[in-house]
Amino acid sequence: MAQAQVSQAQEVAIWRKQFAQAKNDSVRAEFGNRLQQAYQPYDNDSCRYFAELTMRYAKNLKNKDIYVKACSELADTYDRQGNTKKAFEILSSAEKLPFSTSPPDTALIYLKYRMAILHLRRNDMVTSLPLALQAYRLFERVPNRAAVPILDFNLAKTLGVLYSELKDYPKSNSYYLHAYEVAKRIKRKTGQILALNNIATNYVNANDYDKAEELVLQALALTKGTYDLPRMHVMPAYVGILIYKKQFAKALEFARENLALQKTLSDVVRIADAYNMLSEIHLNLKNYDKALICANEAVCYMENTAFTRKKGQSYKAQANVFEQTGRFQEALAAFKVSKAIEDSLADIDRAKEVARIQAGFDLERKQNQITLLNKNVAIQLLQKQKQQRQLRSLAQLKLTTELKNKLLTEQQLVDQHQLGIQKLNTKRQQSQIMIQQQQLDFARQRQLLYLTILAMLAILVILIGYFLQRQRRARRLLATQKEEIQQQAQQLGELNTTKDKLFSLISHDLRSPLAALKTNVDQLHTLPQSQNPLLAQVTQQVEYQLDRVLDLLTNLLTWSHSQLKGFRSMTQPLAVREILAQELAQLSQQLVRKQVRVMNHVDADLLVDADRHQLGAVIRNLLMNALKFSSPGGFIRVSTTRHESQVEIQIRDGGTGMSQAQLSVLFSQPQVSVGTNGEQGTGLGLRLCKDLLTQQGGSLAIESELGRGTTARIRLPLAQTELLPESLNVTTG
DSSP, X not given: OHHHHHHHHHHHHHHHHHHHHOOSHHHHHHHHHHHHHHHTTTOHHHHHHHHHHHHHHHTTSSOOHHHHHHHHHHHHHHHHTTOHHHHHHHHHHHTTSOOOBTTBOHHHHHHHHHXXXXXXXXXXXXXXXXXXXXXXXXXXXXXXXXXXXXXXXXXXXXXXXXXXXXXXXXXXXXXXXHHHHHHHHTTOHHHHHHHXXXXXXXXXXXXXXXXXXXXXXXXXXXXXXXXXXHHXXXXXXXXXXXXXXXXXXXXXXXXXXXXXXXXHHTOHHHHHHHHHHHHHHHHHTTOHHHHHHHHHHHHHHHTTSSOHHHHHHHHHHHHHHHHHTTOHHHHHHHHHHHHHHHHHHHHHHXXXXXXXXXXXXXXXXXXXXXXXXXXXXXXXXXHHHHHHHHHHHHHHHHHHHHHHHHHHHHHHHHHHHXXXXXXXXXXXXXXXXXHHHHHHHHHHHHHHHHHHHHHHHHHHHHHHHHHHHXXXXXXXXXXXXXXXHHHHHHHHHHHHHXXXXXXXXXXXXXXXXXXXXXXXXXXXXXXXXXXXXXHHHHHHHHHHHHHHHHHHHHHHHHHHHHHSTTOOOOEEEEEHHHHHHHHHHHTHHHHHHHTOEEEEEOOTTOEEEEEHHHHHHHHHHHHHHHHHTSOTTOEEEEEEEEETTXXXXXXXXXSOOOOHHHHHTTXXXXXXXXXXXXXXXXXXXXXXXXXXXXXXXXXXXXXXXXXXXXXXXXXXXXXSSOOOOOOOOOOOO
16 A cells, blocks of 8 residues: 555656646646646645645636536535535536536536435435435446446446435345446456445345355455455455354454554544454353454444444443453443444334335426426427417418518619619719819829928938938047957956856865864864863964954855855755765864754655755854854754745754844844853854845744744645655664
8 A cells, every 4th residue: 555655756756847847728637637636635635735726727618627626625625624515505506517418428427427426425415315326327328338437337326326225225235236247347356346345235224244245255355456445345244244143253353453454544434353362262162352452443433433333332242241240330331332223223223114115206296207207298399389380371371471571672672773873973073173173282282292201302312311420429539438348258267267266265265274173173172181181271272263254254154155245055856864964064063062962853744946056055144143142951953834836944943042033133223142052153044045145036034932942843845746765764862
């Protein structure tokens, strides 16, 4: 099961990436559908999120299958949280889509099937059974049913469950057998196992234990080579059959395996059933102590659950064990609880039996209503055909009248047209006279236009000469400015080279000798201090001053880089745990000397989008501050929390803390405070951390209380690339 979960997690990571990179709604809807189904067993919120996205992207697609599946998954998320009303509203809204009924649309069939499942969960057989039968009859009219075997399997399995609840075991077994054949055809072992197990359960209810055992053994043989989930569904049925046949030694072996399997699923009802079976087996084997332990475990698991029937069985099993061991008073108390539960369940069973009879009656009544409606539809069709013939006769009469009126109208139009032609000839003569007058006016306007064009050409020639002269002056000025820019660029390059040499001097020529000197001082610690106490004291002071100078140079160099114009953070996906491990390794000696313990609760799977060196400088400075103000023997706790698209890194110490006055000027006018062992600071560290985080799109917040420690909260963007980095084991002093 663990391997299957790892494989599924890898697939989910790939699907999320493809979902984010999709270029059209069709591809987004496809991968959104995969993601909602992947999250459905264990993450209700993620399932709801991707179901809503899939509905939005699939709403306008021609194929309605993905949209309906998304609606169904979304309804399930609300139903699992007890909001049944919202679940029914979502499925009812999907029924308003324009589905095809000839041939039937598989999306419509799937929707009716999910509605039936929702009513089945509410024990509403009266509504659930007709819906399931209607969906199955529609599915039988689908031309290519073999193309959707999963829908075929689910419909048959649901009808098997419904008829089993109604105690119609032959009809239930026929549907379960059909589901088994479908699963076998598509080589789906899990479906075959569940179908065989359901048929075996029906045979157990019908007291045919030999046939039930044969089917259960066949199902167990199919579980070989699969993960544990199918086997844990079959195992309780097999143990129950062995108990009925009084094969207690064999039943004990399989009951123990059943308990181990059920505990992996964390289902309290299944675990309690497994303990009850073990209790009954031990009781028959006269292992009273073990029987009592198992019975008590079953009661503990069922104590705070709403599964009344299972709770009553657990108390009854406990009462039997108490009675066998002679603890009659405790047996009587457990039996009273069991009896009270059985009495309440008897009322419920009677109500269910009434509901079952009512369901059968309602189903027969609905079938009769359908027959009567078909007859009424046929009568209405004949009446409609008669009305249509009468309407056609009236339409022909109306058309004849309209033709006569149209002829009269056309004759009037011809007369009006002739009068219009005469008026048009008169207007034509008048327009010819006007045209001649316009031609004379146009000739005068053309002469005036020629003169205007000549004047404009002359002005244009003058303007062109003026602008050409200005352009020549501008080119000369541009050449001069270009030479000045080249000289400035050369000077800037020389300054940049000088800057690089200065940083090299600080980072190498100053830090390297100091680091070598610190190594030599560390070697002095190996000398026996009793021979020269003064040397030990001086060595400790020199080592402290060297640590301070090295930290000051490191922070100064980092701050100088961050203040340069044009400086950019090179962000990339980084594992927070890996960066923390590197910085803790550098501070290991100081942690050991001060006897401060670091508690590392950083999630190994979390990635942030940050600059490696800048993030290391921030974590190093905050860890050094926590170490500086922690008392000897204290602690530093580092943890991470995910907030949607951000990751928060918390570094908390139990040191001296700060007052509200110090916090108010912490970043604007920081005060240089002395550590618990007299450590000195520069006041540059926190301002540097804030500047570096701002450049990476992050933030820094400090919370503190005087005498109760300080908490630094770093927020950085969550990396979009989801990896599974190797976990780091960090050992600190």
